[in-house]
Amino acid sequence: MKKISILSLIAVFLISCSGKDAGAPLQQAPSLPVLSVENKTATTETEFPVAIQGKTDVEIRAQVSGTLDKIFVDEGAYVSQGQPLFKINDNPYRQQYNNAKASLNAAEASLINAQIEVDKLTPLVQNKVVSDYQLKTAKANLSIAKANVAQSKAMLGNAEINLGYTTIKAPVSGYIGRLPRKQGSLISPADPQALTTLSDIKEVYAYFSLGENDFINFKTQYEGNSLSDKLKKLPPVSLVLSDNTVYNQRGKVDMVDGQFDKTTGAITLRAKFPNAAGLLRSGNTGKIKISMQHENSILVPQEATIEIQDKIYVVVVDSKNAISRQPVVVAGKSGTDYLISEGIKSGDRIVLKGFENLPDGATIIPEAPKKAVAKI
Structure with a gap:
């Protein structure tokens, strides 16, 4: 009985506590910054992998058979046009x-x-x-x-x-590559491997590929009756090297291949970069940045999005100030903003921050986003 009476007392205490909680005031809706999205003109930078080649990459081969008597240059040396490279007996x-x-x-x-x-x-x-x-x-x-x-x-x-x-001379000025054949070797025009390669790298070419959709978008960005006219109006492009540093010279896209590759479904473009200091060499890799303008685009700050299972969401506010998560399609980046192609439209309202722990359907009090104050 004691055990029962004690249990009864505990039950009465819990009931009285629950009654007190029921009479407590409801929690007030949080005030959160809300942005009304609208169509704007956005500039995005898209990166494409590139393969870099010298303006002239020449294979140096023997044109007569014989014994390689002399090698006048070393690997990596700079040579001038007409300078002797090799001597055959x-x-x-x-x-x-x-x-x-x-x-x-x-x-x-x-x-x-x-x-x-x-x-x-x-x-x-x-x-x-x-x-x-x-x-x-x-x-x-x-x-x-x-x-x-x-x-x-x-x-x-x-x-x-x-x-x-029998005297092999440099056909152009440039840098000597590897020298796989040594003095005394028997060489022939039929050798599968060249004596060396010679690269003229005062200017370098960066080759990159665009898929069909990217190429169509690329063509519609710029005015002109032909591709040549459009290329002339294309702004300079940047080259990002393999260590993520940006090359200190800007380049110009000056060539579009005549046809798409049937295997990859892509078309090749070429950008030309000055390289007077010789910082770039044939065989370098990197990425090229191309700026594109997008009219009537929806821009959303990256901080106003959340990623869940490889999908990007924004928190939309309806007419009754209730929130819900809305998946969106990101078409690119413009500075610290996402370029949204699907999911929301001009006039929709989204929460900028503070929504992480709120469930769908929760009500908020919208407030205008605070403007950044410039530091003096």
Whole structure:
């Protein structure tokens, strides 16, 4: 019984407490900053991965076979156009040149003899001392001698070209790449691997790709009757390097590929960047930033959104000041704002902050957002 009486007392106490709570005043609705969204013109920066190449990337290959006698440059060195890079043993080609030159001398001597014979027989035929047949034969021999001279000159020219190929020179100014072949190696024009690569990087090209939808959006952003006209009105672009630093020179998009890649469904564009200091090299990677303007867009501060299970939400306020979470589609970023393409429209009201712990359906007291005060 004692146990029961004690339990009864506890029950009476709880009932009396609950009665007191029931009479307590209701909690007041919180005052939260509310923003009325409207259409604005927004500028977004979209990043695309790029592959960087020199203005000229040349594979240096041998044009004649032979032993690599000398290497005049080191890896990574800067060379000027026409500067010797490699020397192939030229003894066989020098002998071919000397041989061709001797053949030309012999052919020219034969030509002189054939011309003398024609000159000798011509007056004799005119005076009918010898038959016309002998003169025709002499003229035929003269034609053969002329052809032999022309053939010998061609052979000498070919031998001279091959001899010149034994010294490999820089076709453009730029930086030398790796040197996989060493002195003494046997090299050939058929080698699968080049002797080295030479990059002219006073200017570099950054290649990037746009999907079909991005490309259509890109074309509609700028005025012009053709792509060339639109590219001229495209503002300068920025290059973000692999360490997330921004390259100190701005570039210009100057080329659009002629067709889409059937495999990827993307089209390639090219941006040109000055590189007088040589900070960029062929093979660098990074991202290119392209600014695009969006008319009649909805901008929402990022702080006014919440992410739940990979979806972005804003807290919408209805006409009765009740709140609810509304999923939105983010089309891009403009500074600290999200560019919203779907989910809300101009005239809707959203809560800027303080909504994290409020359930859907809760009522708030809207207040105007506070304006930032500039610090002096």
